[in-house]
Amino acid sequence: MKAIVTVVGKDQVGIIAGVCITLANYNINVLDISQTILQGYFTMMMVVDLNECETPFDELRQGLKDFGEGRGLSIRIQREDIFDAMHRI
Amino acid sequence: MLSLNNIFETIEMIDKQHLDIRTITMGISLLDCICEDEKRCCDKIYDKITRQAEHLVKTGCDIESEFGIPIVHKRISVTPMALVAGSTDAKSYVPFALAMDKAAKDCGVNFIGGFSALVQKGYTGGDRKLIASIPEALAETEFVCSSVNIGSTKAGINMDAVAQMGRIIKETAHLTASQEGLGCAKLVVFCNAVEDNPFMAGAFHGVGEADTVINVGVSGPGVVYHALQSCKGQPFDVVAETIKKTAFHITRMGQMVASEASHRLNVPFGIVDLSLAPTPAVGDSVARILEEMGLEVCGTHGTTAALALLNDAVKKGGVMASSHVGGLSGAFIPVSEDEGMIAAALDGTLTLEKLEAMTCVCSVGLDMIAVPGTTTAETISAIIADEAAVGMVNSKTTAVRIIPVEGKKVGDMVEMGGLLGSAPVMPVHEKSSADFIARGGRIPAPLQSLKN
Numbered sequence: 001m002k003a004i005v006t007v008v009g010k011d012q013v014g015i016i017a018g019v020c021i022t023l024a025n026y027n028i029n030v031l032d033i034s035q036t037i038l039q040g041y042f043t044m045m046m047v048v049d050l051n052e053c054e055t056p057f058d059e060l061r062q063g064l065k066d067f068g069e070g071r072g073l074s075i076r077i078q079r080e081d082i083f084d085a086m087h088r089i
Numbered sequence: 090m091l092s093l094n095n096i097f098e099t100i101e102m103i104d105k106q107h108l109d110i111r112t113i114t115m116g117i118s119l120l121d122c123i124c125e126d127e128k129r130c131c132d133k134i135y136d137k138i139t140r141q142a143e144h145l146v147k148t149g150c151d152i153e154s155e156f157g158i159p160i161v162h163k164r165i166s167v168t169p170m171a172l173v174a175g176s177t178d179a180k181s182y183v184p185f186a187l188a189m190d191k192a193a194k195d196c197g198v199n200f201i202g203g204f205s206a207l208v209q210k211g212y213t214g215g216d217r218k219l220i221a222s223i224p225e226a227l228a229e230t231e232f233v234c235s236s237v238n239i240g241s242t243k244a245g246i247n248m249d250a251v252a253q254m255g256r257i258i259k260e261t262a263h264l265t266a267s268q269e270g271l272g273c274a275k276l277v278v279f280c281n282a283v284e285d286n287p288f289m290a291g292a293f294h295g296v297g298e299a300d301t302v303i304n305v306g307v308s309g310p311g312v313v314y315h316a317l318q319s320c321k322g323q324p325f326d327v328v329a330e331t332i333k334k335t336a337f338h339i340t341r342m343g344q345m346v347a348s349e350a351s352h353r354l355n356v357p358f359g360i361v362d363l364s365l366a367p368t369p370a371v372g373d374s375v376a377r378i379l380e381e382m383g384l385e386v387c388g389t390h391g392t393t394a395a396l397a398l399l400n401d402a403v404k405k406g407g408v409m410a411s412s413h414v415g416g417l418s419g420a421f422i423p424v425s426e427d428e429g430m431i432a433a434a435l436d437g438t439l440t441l442e443k444l445e446a447m448t449c450v451c452s453v454g455l456d457m458i459a460v461p462g463t464t465t466a467e468t469i470s471a472i473i474a475d476e477a478a479v480g481m482v483n484s485k486t487t488a489v490r491i492i493p494v495e496g497k498k499v500g501d502m503v504e505m506g507g508l509l510g511s512a513p514v515m516p517v518h519e520k521s522s523a524d525f526i527a528r529g530g531r532i533p534a535p536l537q538s539l540k541n
Contacts, residue, residue, distance in 0.1 A: 004096060034093050045096050058154045076100070078157035080091075085345035086338050087095040 001050045002031070002080040005064065009073035011042040019046070019075065022067050026060055027052045042073075047080065103158060107311035107373040108339065110346050111366045112162040113149050114287035116294035116302045116359060117141045119168040119203075127179040131188040134173065138165060138192035138201075141301050141356075146197040148353045152346060160346065161308075161508075165193060166292035167203035175215025182219045186226035186233045193232035200275075202292035204235040207282070210244040210531070220250075223257050227272035228264035234290035240280035240477040242484045246532040251477065254278045255470030255526065259493060262462070266495040269503050273492040274425075274457065278473050280480035280487050285360050285415045291453070291488060302359035303351045304416060307343030307407075308366040309335070311373045313399075317381045328382060329402045336363065336406030344411045362416030363407035364452065365399070367427035369510035375399075375420050376429025376439075387429055388439030396420065397450035417486055419452030425505055425512030426457055435513045441472075449479055454488035459503045459512040462495035469493065471522035474532075482535050 007019055016035070023030060023046075032047040053060065061077050068075030102108040122133035142165050149163040167189065174185045186204050193201035204226055206216040223235050237254060240246035258273055265272035277291040284295020287304035294302075316335040320327045343361045351358035367375045376387035379395040400420045408414055422444065424430045433439035441458065448454045454476050460469075473489045480487030492512075494503050499516045 004091070006096060006100060008097075036093060038097075043093065043097065045091075045093050057151075061154055076157055079155045081345060081349075082156040082158060082342060083091050083096055083099055085341045086099055087091060 003048050003050055003077050004080050004083060005046040005048055005075065005077045007042070007044040007068065007073055007075050009042055009068070009071070011037060012071070015042055015071075015073065016044070018067070018071070022064065023048060026055050026063070102309070102312050106309070106315045107368070107370060108309045109159040109161050110305060110343060111308040111364075112164055112287050112306040113145070113160055113346070113350050114164045114166055114292055114304045114306065115142050115145050115354075115356065116166045116285065116298055116304055118294055118298065118300045119173045120296065123173055123176045125176055127177040127184065130174065130177050131184055134185065135188045135192045138167065138189070139195055142196040142198065144354060148350055151353070152349055156346070158342060158346065162199055164198050164287070164289060164292065165196065165201045166287070166294045167201065168296065169205035169207055169293050170203055171206035171213065171215040171219040172296070174219065175213060180218070181225070182222040183226050183229060186222070186230050190230035190233050199232065200234050200289040201232050202234040202236065202289050203294060204233050205237060205293040207238045208247050208250045209238050209241040210247060212250070220253060220257060223276060224260040224264050224272065227261050227275050234275045234292065236277040236279055236282065236291045236293060238279040238282040239473065240481050242281060242481050242537070243534055245534040246280065246474065246477050246481055248474065248526070248532055249529045251474050252470050252526045252529060254473055255466035255468075258469050258491060259466045262493045262495060269497075269505065270492045270494045271505060274490065274505055274509050276490065278489045280477035281485060283416060283486055286417050287362050288364065288366065288417060290490065298359070299357055301356045303347060303354060303356050304359040304362065305343050305347035305350070306362040306364055306366065306416065307339050308364065309339040310365045310367050310375045310378055312339060313365065313403075314372070314374070314378045314381055317378060325398060329398055332399060332402035333406035336403040337410045340407035340410035358413070360413045360415030361407075361411040363404055363411070363414055363418040364416070365403055365420040367421060367423065367430075368508055369426055369428050369431070371428055374427045374429035375422060376427055376433055380429065386436050386438040387433040388443045392443060393446050393450055396422075396447050400451040417452040421453060421456065422447055422451060423457035423490070424515075425459065425503070425510040426508060427510070431510065431512065434515055441515055441517060445475060445479065448476065448487055449483060453486055454480070454490070456488065456490050457492070457509065457512060458490070459492045459494050459497070459514045460517050461498050461514055462493055464493045464517050465523070467521065467523040467526045468517055470526045472517070474526070478532070484537075
């Protein structure tokens with residue numbers, strides 16, 4: 001199952017490193033990363049593969065959220081299907 | 090490949106523009122619960138509902154979490170209870186409402202619809218008992234919603250039922266007077282009721298439906314409002330195109346959630362209801378969309394035209410996004426549940442007459458309207474008759490959900506709480522319609538050609 005991780009917040013040293021380590025700890029493989037600075041905010045989208053991840057989705061979502069909150073980042077994970085449904089015919 | 094823009098566009102719709110799935114409603118047929126013994130019938134009803142909907146709420150919450158899209162309500166609709174309870178010799182149908190209420194509570198849903206009767210052409214014994222039981226049933230239950238269909242394009246209008254419903258609404262308001270007539274917020278009088286409506290309070294599971302189905306109602310007035318802000322001053326062609334595109338996005342999401350829920354619950358997918366359903370939250374209002382088109386206050390001249398465009402464009406955009414569209418499918422204009430409508434009614438610009446005109450071009454009718462407690466049953470019946478006539482002649486669903494609030498007068502505010510919102514008490518005409526309502530009988534079905 002593929003999911004999209006999005007990260008938004010004030011730019012700072014080590015955001016990508018921190019997020020990637022957290023994902024690695026959950027045994028989640030990163031397939032693609034796209035990142036930019038939008039209106040002064042660090043904005044990143046990652047496509048990840050959850051096939052090897054054994055943590056329940058809800059726990060994973062909360063884990064990423066908690067990691068972000070300590071650093072002033074809004075991190076969310078959502079199944080890729082919702083974006084596909086909305087933006088592809 | 091999805092672009093960063095696509096992803097963040099979706100997230101902004103959810104985060105800032107109140108995009109949500111308004112309801113996942115499981116329709117459950119209770120026809121196989123019909124049995125002669127009252128107690129046994131109630132037990133069978135409770136058992137069937139709790140068996141079929143056992144995982145409904147959990148599945149809804151799982152989808153919410155995994156897809157990151159709020160699903161505001163998880164609900165149940167059942168076969169019109171008059172058809173099921175009619176087999177018993179029960180004198181009152183309140184026990185059936187209590188069985189529905191208990192089942193809803195144990196499943197964790199926040200409403201269950203279907204304490205209903207279909208009397209557009211005439212009454213059965215079961216219909217009579219059910220309608221007589223409505224005030225007490227709504228006063229004694231927390232989650233049960235009731236509806237009565239009193240007219241249709243094919244059958245005409247049952248004016249005996251119209252007269253009776255005026256009295257039933259008054260009695261319901263009286264029995265729930267301590268909660269500002271809350272019972273009336275759970276009671277809808279329909280013309281041309283649909284069998285697959287997922288929205289409360291008017292949802293019931295029609296007899297032509299499968300045993301169990303999943304129907305989904307999408308929403309998103311805030312998203313449409315936001316999209317229209319980017320085309321200020323542009324011609325209506327641009328406005329219509331923008332609404333269509335937005336409705337397409339919203340509905341695609343609804344379709345995906347419906348398919349996912351149907352798959353996980355192993356229940357067939359019924360329909361997606363393409364409606365713009367407002368909430369009292371700022372930024373989630375249908376009235377504000379109409380105002381964004383250039384009206385100073387919703388309800389002023391031009392409102393009906395603006396709403397006609399909005400309603401049509403939402404359907405055109407949504408139809409292609411879903412495999413099966415049904416339910417009410419149209420913009421809702423419930424006064425108490427829409428921040429912009431409340432403001433327009435307080436301002437005095439939005440009146441009952443204008444709302445009636447607006448219902449000619451959108452779903453669903455005079456919805457969540459508070460009127461003075463002194464309003465007579467006959468006047469309420471006459472309001473229902475007017476609204477039913479609009480639906481009957483135009484071959485569309487119309488409805489009345491009106492709350493005569495005891496002890497309140499024009500201009501007072503009524504607090505319904507939660508998503509039911511708050512409404513200013515609106516004026517009704519003082520002149521009597523009593524002799525008109527006292528006639529009874531049926532208004533014949535209208536001609537469907539020579540249309541002018």
